[in-house]
Structure formats: structure tokens, C-alpha cells
Amino acid sequence: MKFERNDPKLTAYALGELPEAERTAFEKELETNPEARQAVEEIRKLAGKIKDHYAAEAQMVLTEEQHETIRQAARKNRKEKIIPFPRKPWIPIAVAASIGGILLMLSGSIVIFSTVEKREVAFCPPSPVFSRQKTDLQKPRVKMKKNAVAGSTQRIISRTQQSLPEIEVFGSAGIAQGFVAENVGSGVMLGDAEGLVANQWGPSIEDYAEIQENKFLRVADQPLSTFSIDVDTASYANVRRFLNEGRLPPKDAVRIEEMINYFDYNYAPPRGNVPFATHMELSRCPWNEEHKLVRIGLKGRVIEQAARPPLNLVFLLDVSGSMNQENKLPLVQRAMTMLAQQLDKRDHVAIVVYAGSSGLVLPPTSGANSRTIIAALKRLKAGGGTNGGQGIQLAYSTALENFNKDGVNRVILCTDGDFNIGVTQGGDLNRLIEEKAKSGIFLSVLGFGTGNTKDSTMEQLADRGNGNYAYIDTFNEARKVLVDQMSGTLVTIAKDVKIQVEFNPARVAGYRLIGYENRMLATEDFNDDKKDAGEIGAGHTVTALYEIIPAGQPVNNTPDIDDLKYQPTASDALAGNSGELLTVKLRYKEPDGDISAKLEFPLMDTARSFSETSPDFRFATAVAGFGMLLRDSDYKGTLTCEQVLEWAARSQGNDEFGYRREFIDLVRKAGTLLTPTPAQEPDVPVYEHIVYPGETIWDIARQYGCTEAEIIRLNKITDTRQIKQGTKLLVPIPE
Amino acid sequence: MDKETWITSLVRRYERPLCSYAFSLLRNLEWARDAVQDTFLRLCGQKPEKLKDREAPWLFRVCRNRSLDILRKENPVQSMSEPQEASIASEEKSPDEQAAQGDLSRLLPRFLSKLPKNQREVIRLKFQQNLSYREIAHCTQLSESNVGFLLHTGIKTLREQMINL
Numbered sequence: 001m002k003f004e005r006n007d008p009k010l011t012a013y014a015l016g017e018l019p020e021a022e023r024t025a026f027e028k029e030l031e032t033n034p035e036a037r038q039a040v041e042e043i044r045k046l047a048g049k050i051k052d053h054y055a056a057e058a059q060m061v062l063t064e065e066q067h068e069t070i071r072q073a074a075r076k077n078r079k080e081k082i083i084p085f086p087r088k089p090w091i092p093i094a095v096a097a098s099i100g101g102i103l104l105m106l107s108g109s110i111v112i113f114s115t116v117e118k119r120e121v122a123f124c125p126p127s128p129v130f131s132r133q134k135t136d137l138q139k140p141r142v143k144m145k146k147n148a149v150a151g152s153t154q155r156i157i158s159r160t161q162q163s164l165p166e167i168e169v170f171g172s173a174g175i176a177q178g179f180v181a182e183n184v185g186s187g188v189m190l191g192d193a194e195g196l197v198a199n200q201w202g203p204s205i206e207d208y209a210e211i212q213e214n215k216f217l218r219v220a221d222q223p224l225s226t227f228s229i230d231v232d233t234a235s236y237a238n239v240r241r242f243l244n245e246g247r248l249p250p251k252d253a254v255r256i257e258e259m260i261n262y263f264d265y266n267y268a269p270p271r272g273n274v275p276f277a278t279h280m281e282l283s284r285c286p287w288n289e290e291h292k293l294v295r296i297g298l299k300g301r302v303i304e305q306a307a308r309p310p311l312n313l314v315f316l317l318d319v320s321g322s323m324n325q326e327n328k329l330p331l332v333q334r335a336m337t338m339l340a341q342q343l344d345k346r347d348h349v350a351i352v353v354y355a356g357s358s359g360l361v362l363p364p365t366s367g368a369n370s371r372t373i374i375a376a377l378k379r380l381k382a383g384g385g386t387n388g389g390q391g392i393q394l395a396y397s398t399a400l401e402n403f404n405k406d407g408v409n410r411v412i413l414c415t416d417g418d419f420n421i422g423v424t425q426g427g428d429l430n431r432l433i434e435e436k437a438k439s440g441i442f443l444s445v446l447g448f449g450t451g452n453t454k455d456s457t458m459e460q461l462a463d464r465g466n467g468n469y470a471y472i473d474t475f476n477e478a479r480k481v482l483v484d485q486m487s488g489t490l491v492t493i494a495k496d497v498k499i500q501v502e503f504n505p506a507r508v509a510g511y512r513l514i515g516y517e518n519r520m521l522a523t524e525d526f527n528d529d530k531k532d533a534g535e536i537g538a539g540h541t542v543t544a545l546y547e548i549i550p551a552g553q554p555v556n557n558t559p560d561i562d563d564l565k566y567q568p569t570a571s572d573a574l575a576g577n578s579g580e581l582l583t584v585k586l587r588y589k590e591p592d593g594d595i596s597a598k599l600e601f602p603l604m605d606t607a608r609s610f611s612e613t614s615p616d617f618r619f620a621t622a623v624a625g626f627g628m629l630l631r632d633s634d635y636k637g638t639l640t641c642e643q644v645l646e647w648a649a650r651s652q653g654n655d656e657f658g659y660r661r662e663f664i665d666l667v668r669k670a671g672t673l674l675t676p677t678p679a680q681e682p683d684v685p686v687y688e689h690i691v692y693p694g695e696t697i698w699d700i701a702r703q704y705g706c707t708e709a710e711i712i713r714l715n716k717i718t719d720t721r722q723i724k725q726g727t728k729l730l731v732p733i734p735e
Numbered sequence: 736m737d738k739e740t741w742i743t744s745l746v747r748r749y750e751r752p753l754c755s756y757a758f759s760l761l762r763n764l765e766w767a768r769d770a771v772q773d774t775f776l777r778l779c780g781q782k783p784e785k786l787k788d789r790e791a792p793w794l795f796r797v798c799r800n801r802s803l804d805i806l807r808k809e810n811p812v813q814s815m816s817e818p819q820e821a822s823i824a825s826e827e828k829s830p831d832e833q834a835a836q837g838d839l840s841r842l843l844p845r846f847l848s849k850l851p852k853n854q855r856e857v858i859r860l861k862f863q864q865n866l867s868y869r870e871i872a873h874c875t876q877l878s879e880s881n882v883g884f885l886l887h888t889g890i891k892t893l894r895e896q897m898i899n900l
Contacts, residue, residue: 008887017868042894047862053843054863060754060764066772073779074742696763720764
């Protein structure tokens with residue numbers, strides 16, 4: 001065969017599309033033809049660039065009405081009976097996750113991977129404990145199927161085609177349980193009906209649920225403030241993405257509680273038998289001298305490392321260009337960091353990366369050196385094409401070198417599935433993996449990213465490698481799969497955690513909860529065990545901030561109403577007053593419990609300046625303040641970016657993973673965007689364009705020879721739907 | 736998995752890829768959304784067993800057909816086969832292009848937009864959606880070898896442009 005520039009086989013080969021028969025011949029030809037090899041190399045490189053280009057494209061989604069239309073059509077076509085949908089969007093996730101957690105506790109070394117799209121799940125059972133959990137009537141039911149298993153080391157694939165689950169979770173002593181992951185997926189999916197959509201499908205440029213900022217409430221009218229805890233952190237990542245792209249995020253993309261809870265705070269864990277400790281702190285409010293600021297911090301119990309087998313893990317990470325998206329490599333890094341934190345000296349971790357070429361970036365390292373592991377993870381950057389084959393070889397040989405016959409030996413492959421540029425393709429790769437599986441090394445394949453993920457490849461790999469495959473699209477999912485389920489150390493320690501704060505009218509005239517707008521509960525929900533709320537994992541922290549208007553000051557700039565004639569007045573209350581500002585009441589259930597327990601913690605009123613507070617308090621305040629600036633909050637008072645920057649810079653603490661440092665960088669970036677210097681723009685001549693029907697920014701950019709980004713920047717467009725017929729747009733005119 | 740779950744998971748999974756695909760064909764967000772909505776509505780009438788393991792090519796194909804319907808209706812003059820930005824292709828290198836020589840990837844969008852529409856489309860399906868030749872063929876109703884040819888030609892043009900810089 002003569003090499004021919006115009007032979008489509010070149011491209012087909014480079015992209016892994018050449019049928020097996022032709023490939024062998026072609027590879028022979030390549031060996032003798034450096035020019036062709038060069039061309040193949042170039043094509044692969046270019047392919048990586050093209051992928052990067054598409055990966056960076058703006059993401060578009062349907063409107064909420066369109067989703068609703070589809071949901072209705074889907075429902076109409078459904079034959080099964082309708083089951084009630086949850087009212088709160090985060091519940092199904094919590095249910096699935098907490099059940100995952102329970103199973104974990106049940107089964108010690110169990111490794112469960114739930115797949116959303118697929119029906120197979122592998123697990124290794126021993127399961128000595130008995131537990132019974134009833135799912136709440138309001139929740140979508142999650143199906144668990146019991147499989148009796150003889151012996152404890154087999155891999156079991158359970159397959160089910162069952163439809164809508166109507167279920168209880170059950171297990172019994174001595175019987176291993178199969179976990180039918182498909183149906184956990186169902187449980188999660190079903191929740192979509194009410195708004196999980198927005199949560200799970202993630203935010204986009206176009207669609208954000210509007211957030212009505214919490215207002216100041218008068219204690220005389222509403223002495224109780226009730227909300228569910230929230231450990232979601234997606235908003236922060238999204239805000240970060242916008243700022244890194246040089247744009248301000250749309251206001252409604254900024255969910256302040258998720259930003260605050262993105263960070264870990266150094267709260268002491270609880271002593272005794274309670275699942276969490278409460279840490280409150282109080283100071284003058286830094287953006288309103290007249291007000292006070294209260295922090296309520298929860299810290300989940302830290303669970304002792306259970307007796308689990310040692311882990312010999314090799315992370316095989318795809319760092320090709322297509323992984324360069326917020327929900328890919330950065331998510332892999334965070335997920336793996338979290339996993340690494342759970343390991344100890346019994347465990348070993350190595351990291352192999354692959355892109356155009358592959359390499360060992362971390363030799364087998366003891367789990368006791370988590371800093372080293374985490375530092376190696378942090379250094380990873382995405383770029384280049386994908387050559388999965390070599391990476392897999394290297395990962396397996398690394399795992400083999402460090403083989404632990406009493407432990408779990410596993411290669412964890414994280415990729416978006418772009419294996420098609422690999423030299424080792426299709427059958428070869430499968431054979432390789434199959435062979436390696438015999439050595440006792442298992443393969444877990446974790447698929448990252450949405451849409452671009454090549455399920456079939458990844459799944460096949462997992463199947464051949466005696467392994468499992470999970471699809472990860474959010475951090476919670478990553479936590480669930482990697483940490484909760486794999487190491488079995490980070491378990492749910494309490495579920496349905498609700499906070500109710502009672503304010504002392506003798507001390508407080510009004511209050512405002514910063515953020516948590518979507519997590520508010522009715523007063524009576526607090527004691528209602530049927531009302532679900534968020535869950536907290538071992539070692540987790542949750543933080544909420546209240547801005548407080550001390551007694552005697554007007555609330556919302558309106559004068560006080562007259563004291564009521566028949567109600568006890570503030571001064572009456574003061575008579576029997578203990579100097580308490582407020583009392584925090586917490587309700588929670590044990591992970592497998594149905595009945596909640598209550599904890600109460602009073603906070604004494606003190607006068608303290610902001611500078612006297614703990615670094616964690618100041619940092620949380622900085623994050624909240626940053627959120628308020630980005631939202632252009634009505635309540636931001638005298639707050640400036642410079643202040644936020646200063647507070648954050650002075651409260652970095654040891655910042656092991658550099659998260660706080662990154663935050664500071666973001667504030668700097670936002671600072672320039674929030675205060676645009678008017679001198680920047682006028683250099684460019686500008687034309688005012690009136691939008692025609694059906695015309696898009698892209699069309700306009702074409703007409704004037706500028707870019708979409710320039711128009712978006714110049715007109716400060718945050719929502720492309722704003723562009724309608726007749727809209728006046730400024731368009732830069734290139735010379 | 737019941738049907739609603741099946742649909743919901745496919746919506747969740749393919750909403751964004753389909754939107755960007757439709758948008759690349761239509762260049763109008765509203766139309767693109769309509770096409771994608773229609774695609775999913777049609778999915779609601781399908782049997783899950785029937786589409787098993789070929790959901791993606793099916794969705795892209797329906798989405799493509801819907802997009803072309805919309806395009807014909809809204810914009811009857813333009814046909815799919817001709818390159819849309821022929822005028823741009825003949826341009827000299829702009830100062831911007833010359834200045835950006837050090838950063839080839841910045842020019843990629845420009846070069847991509849100069850390719851004939853059918854080449855651009857298969858390139859997008861291949862590299863954004865990660866479909867195989869066969870799936871692309873199913874979606875665009877071209878033969879597999881034609882898909883291979885279009886991809887090869889498109890990539891070759893891009894490579895040459897990058898080298899010529």
C-alpha cells in the first residue's frame with residue numbers, strides 16, 4: 001500500500017475508526033513510512049485542539065417551559081402509576097446518597113458503583129449488620145434488591161428490568177446485599193419532576209431560577225427562622241468559571257450558601273454521642289456598623305477509620321484537552337483529593353496520567369502522605385490528545401508492583417471516554433484489560449462530563465477488567481461514588497438536618513439569613529419528621545450567617561409598630577432575660593432512623609469587633625460578602641471588593657489545598673469587572689445596531705467582523721435571550 | 736427503568752449536546768431549542784427497547800431533521816450543501832490573524848468556520864459529540880465512507896492552514 005495524502009484512511013486510523021482488518025495492514029505500512037506517521041500524529045494533535053474548541057463552547061439548554069412540556073409528554077406516555085413527587089429538589093439525591101451511605105456502613109469493604117444509564121453493578125459483599133430503613137412516604141421510592149450470596153469474594157452482576165419501584169430498604173444478618181444501582185438512578189431521576197432539573201442539569205448561561213434575596217424579618221412578627229442545611233457547592237464552581245472567563249456571573253447563578261459551604265472550616269468535631277458540634281460566633285457586622293453578624297457552624301462527627309482492607313490504588317487520569325472543563329478534570333482533582341484525604345498508612349496511591357503521551361506523576365505513595373498525593377493532583381493540567389492504551393498498561397504495571405494480596409488492588413480510570421485516539425484500540429484494549437484482570441487488579445471506570453462521554457467504550461473496559469463503571473457529573477456524585485462508597489469512611493452521619501433559630505426579642509429587632517433562599521422551611525416543618533432536609537457527612541462542615549439588627553433599631557427602614565397591648569413587650573422579655581441573643585435548635589435523624597432528635601444551643605449576646613473574630617469567621621464573612629457584591633445585593637451596605645479581599649487575605653489559615661488562595665484570585669478578578677474603568681472602551685469606534693427579527697449575536701458579529709464575545713462584553717449581556725428584535729446593541733467597528 | 740426515567744435521563748444527558756448541534760445548524764437559539772424540544776417530544780413516542788444502544792445517533796438524526804425542517808421553513812433560500820461563509824474564505828489574513836500566529840488554537844474557530852458546512856457538521860459530530868463514523872452516517876444519512884471522506888478532507892484543510900501560518 002502506497003501512502004497517499006488524500007487517503008481518508010489516514011484520518012480514520014488516527015481517530016481509531018479503521019476496521020480491525022485494515023488496521024493491521026495500515027500499521028505495518030506506517031512502520032515504514034515516517035511521513036504517514038507524522039500525518040497521523042498531526043491529525044491527533046489537531047483532533048485534541050478541535051475538541052478543546054468545542055468543549056469551550058457556550059452551553060445552551062432548553063427553557064424551563066420546554067422542560068415542562070417534555071416532562072408532561074413523558075409522563076403521559078408512562079404506563080406505571082404516578083407516584084408523588086418530592087417538593088424539595090434536593091431530596092432524591094439525599095435519599096440515594098444516604099442509602100448508599102447506609103449500605104456502606106453495613107458492608108465494610110463493599111465497593112458499589114451506581115450507574116445512571118446502565119444496568120450492571122458489581123460488588124464484593126461481606127455484610128454482617130442488620131438494618132432496616134423505611135423511606136419516607138413523600139420520597140420517590142428507591143428500589144433495593146436483595147441477593148443472597150454464597151461466599152464473600154465473588155463479583156456479582158445483578159440485572160434487573162424492573163420498573164417503578166415501590167420499596168423498602170431491607171437486609172438481614174449474614175446475608176449479603178446486592179444493590180441495584182439502576183434503580184437508585186431511577187430514584188434520582190424521578191425527582192427531576194420538580195426542580196432537580198435546575199440542580200442536576202446544572203446552570204447555564206441562559207437559565208437560572210430567580211433568587212429572591214432573603215429580607216430582614218422583624219422578630220416581633222417572626223421570631224423563628226427555619227431552614228434546611230445545604231452541602232451543595234455547585235454555585236461556587238460556576239461563579240468561578242464565569243470569572244475565569246472574564247465575565248461576571250448572572251446574579252441568579254450566585255447562591256451564597258453554596259459559596260460559603262464550598263470551603264472547609266476548622267470547627268472542632270463533637271464530643272460524646274451527638275452527630276455534630278455547633279460553633280457559633282458573633283461580631284459587629286462589617287458592612288453595617290449598626291448591625292451584628294452571627295455565624296452558625298456545624299461540624300459532623302469524625303468517624304473512626306473502620307476496619308477495612310488496605311487499598312492499593314492507581315489513579316489513571318485522562319488529562320487530554322477535552323478534560324479541560326469544570327465538570328471534568330477539576331472535578332476529578334477535587335474528587336480524588338477527597339478520596340486521598342480518607343486514606344491512611346495502610347493504603348497506597350499512585351497516579352498515572354495520559355494524554356498524547358502517558359506518565360507516572362506520582363509513584364506509589366503511602367496514604368499517610370496525603371499532602372504529597374494531593375499536591376500531585378493539584379499540579380495536573382489538561383491538554384493534548386488522548387492515548388488511553390499506554391496509560392492503562394502503565395497503570396496496571398504500577399498496581400502490580402505494589403500488589404497487596406490482603407487488600408483491594410484497583411486501577412481507577414477517570415476519563416470522559418475519548419479513547420478513540422488511542423493506538424491500542426477496541427479489541428486490543430479489551431484483551432489487555434481482560435488479561436490484567438486475571439492478576440487480581442480490578443478496574444473502576446469513572447466517566448466525567450456530560451454528553452461527550454463515550455459510555456460504551458468505558459463500560460466495556462470496566463466489564464473486561466472485573467470492574468465497574470460510574471458516571472459522575474457533579475461533585476456530590478463524585479463524593480458519593482468515590483468517598484462514601486469506595487473507601488467507606490466518609491459516611492452520612494445524620495440526615496434531614498434542619499436548623500431553627502429563635503431570636504430573643506429583648507436583644508434582636510430583626511434578622512436576615514444570608515443565602516439559603518432555596519432551603520427555607522416553614523416554621524412548623526421543623527418538628528415535622530415527614531419534611532425532608534439536607535444530610536451531613538462525617539467530618540463535613542455547614543455554615544450559615546445571619547445579619548442581625550439589635551433591639552431598638554428600625555427594621556427595613558420602617559419605624560417600629562406600636563407594642564401590642566396584650567402581648568408581652570420587649571422590655572417584659574428583658575426582665576426574665578438571660579442575656580441570650582438567640583437559640584439555635586437542630587433537628588436530625590440518624591442515617592437509618594425515622595424519628596428526629598433535637599439539640600439546642602443558646603448564644604450569649606456580646607459586643608465584639610469584627611477584627612477580634614476567628615479566621616474562619618472572617619473568611620466565611622468574606623465569601624458571603626463576595627456573593628452579595630456579585631448579586632448586587634440590596635443589603636450590601638458599605639461593602640467593597642477591597643474589604644472582601646482584605647478579610648479573605650488575612651484569614652487564609654493553612655489553606656492546605658489552596659482553595660482560599662483561589663478565592664482571593666477570584667475576588668481580584670471580580671474587582672476589575674465590578675468597577676469597570678470607563679477609559680477602557682472609547683478607544684474603539686462603536687456602532688449602534690438594531691437587532692432584526694431572528695438575528696443572533698453570531699450573525700451580528702459576522703456582519704461587523706467582530707466576535708460574539710466582544711459584543712457580549714461591550715453590552716454586558718448576561719442572558720442572550722435579552723436579545724430580541726429591536727434591541728439596540730453596541731458593536732465595535734474594527735478599523 | 737421505566738419510560739419516564741428513560742426519557743428524563745436522556746434529556747439530562749443529551750440536552751446540551753443537542754442544543755449546540757442544532758444551534759450550529761440553525762444559528763438561532765430559539766429555533767435550536769424548538770428543534771431539540773421536538774426531538775425529545777418525539778422520543779416520548781418511542782419504545783425504549785427499540786432504541787436500545789443507539790439512542791445518541793437516533794436523537795441526533797431526529798434533531799438534524801427537525802433543524803432542517805425549521806431552516807427550510809424560516810429560511811427557504813439557503814440550502815444545506817453550500818458553504819455559508821464563502822465570502823470569508825477568500826479574505827486575506829486579517830491583522831488579528833497575523834498577530835495571533837503564536838497561538839494557533841485561537842485561529843481554529845476561524846478556520847473551522849471557513850470549511851464547507853457539511854465538513855463542519857461531521858467534524859462537530861465527531862469531535863464534540865464523539866459519535867463514531869457509523870453513528871454520524873446514520874445521523875446525516877451519508878454513507879460511512881462519505882463521512883470518512885468529509886472528515887478527512889476537513890481535517891486536511893485545517894492542518895494545511897495551521898501549517899501555512
